[in-house]
């Protein structure tokens with residue numbers, strides 16, 4: 263046999279951004295060996311007529327550090343064409359750790375990333391110390407490729423213990439942390455992540471440890487990546503302030519490493535912020551430094567009713583009402599004077615996360631059959647059809663239905679023009695699936711299938727070639743994944759084979775596949791026919807194969823030496 267796998271007759275969109283072309287792809291020993299009109303025999307042939315053959319997607323912003331230990335596919339990654347994931351974002355990792363230090367790490371994961379504690383307790387077989395040893399634990403046991411950043415939170419706990427959430431580090435402690443970061447990179451980490459988000463706490467209400475780092479510590483650790491000439495630096499700072507851009511610029515210039523910062527989104531409440539962010543970071547790139555803003559293809563969504571909604575918590579009267587018993591709240595919602603107060607609060611000029619636009623709040627579920635016609639309409643449309651003011655119509659409908667009416671609201675990514683500009687910017691990196699996190703609130707494995715279905719096919723804001731470049735070669739290049747993200751002879755045979763006419767992400771669904779019988783959301787896809795990892799078909803026609811061909815992808819500073827004794 264000339265080939266182990268032959269993908270015949272598809273349109274090759276190779277990740278470079280060049281126009282797609284009709285060709286066969288031949289695979290042997292896990293690598294692409296030939297592309298073109300191929301005549302050799304093959305152990306397995308895939309008919310890709312009408313399908314696109316692309317490099318497998320790289321989901322670079324995940325929190326699958328724990329899940330990969332019990333779910334070797336990081337489900338639902340393969341369903342969306344993802345063949346490589348990067349773990350360890352936002353400062354959170356399961357290593358380095360010393361015996362007895364595990365709970366400090368778990369506390370941060372459980373709160374910041376909203377993971378069920380019972381699942382972590384039952385599913386994480388602790389026993390490693392260094393970051394490299396953690397990666398070793400995954401070697402040979404994964405169905406997709408994994409790489410990881412070392413998390414500042416774990417590094418700080420390993421040196422300061424519980425005092426990591428209490429105080430600044432001494433120069434001697436900073437030196438020991440620097441040693442741990444170097445050891446992690448030499449053990450294979452693809453970079454380092456940190457968390458400076460002032461809304462990120464542990465379960466016990468204390469700030470996550472990386473928030474206590476002063477500049478000497480923070481820049482001292484980042485300098486290690488510069489000294490080793492290896493790895494990316496991933497950061498999250500929370501609410502966006504103008505001085506954040508200057509800080510990313512400083513970090514990029516100081517280290518010469520690629521900086522990744524969160525997040526660039528179109529927001530109705532601050533409709534020009536994304537433009538200010540992208541204009542702000544342009545001089546960094548023009549000067550020859552890299553500081554990419556992360557962006558996403560899906561909106562951040564609130565689904566709520568007036569029994570439990572938190573959407574209006576920024577408005578005092580609204581918030582107070584939501585904490586009252588239902589009976590009292592219903593009386594208040596019916597009272598004209600209270601309505602006047604609610605209306606007045608919404609008309610103040612302050613910036614709020616809630617966009618205050620009734621055309622952007624939709625009705626998604628009604629309790630009474632006679633209201634079925636409202637489903638799918640905005641509150642503004644529903645009010646117009648009733649000849650009412652929107653606030654009155656919103657409250658009246660809810661009262662008629664005993665507060666059971668379900669609404670949908672989103673502040674982000676609603677303006678296709680703006681999202682198109684953000685996606686096309688050379689200074690953004692697409693993907694913030696947060697896979698493995700917030701598992702009971704949302705599942706966003708499908709940011710790539712959404713990019714291809716909604717933003718390429720339906721809205722036409724990017725070409726297919728540009729979109730695939732964004733999902734593959736761009737990410738692989740920034741993360742230093744040398745033989746991934748392109749279809750070329752000699753590159754790893756990681757493939758996503760899909761129908762460009764139908765590819766899309768499905769609605770999240772509940773699954774009972776987490777440890778300790780905890781529930782979580784998974785996400786199906788449409789139109790993704792095959793996912794191939796290192797030459798093996800792991801996903802075909804809706805089913806996973808059970809094979810484990812994934813590799814642990816290690817960074818350029820990897821020495822292959824066991825961790826130093828500490």
Ligand SMILES: [Zn+2]
Nearest residue numbers: 325351352696
């Ligand atoms: Zn994250």
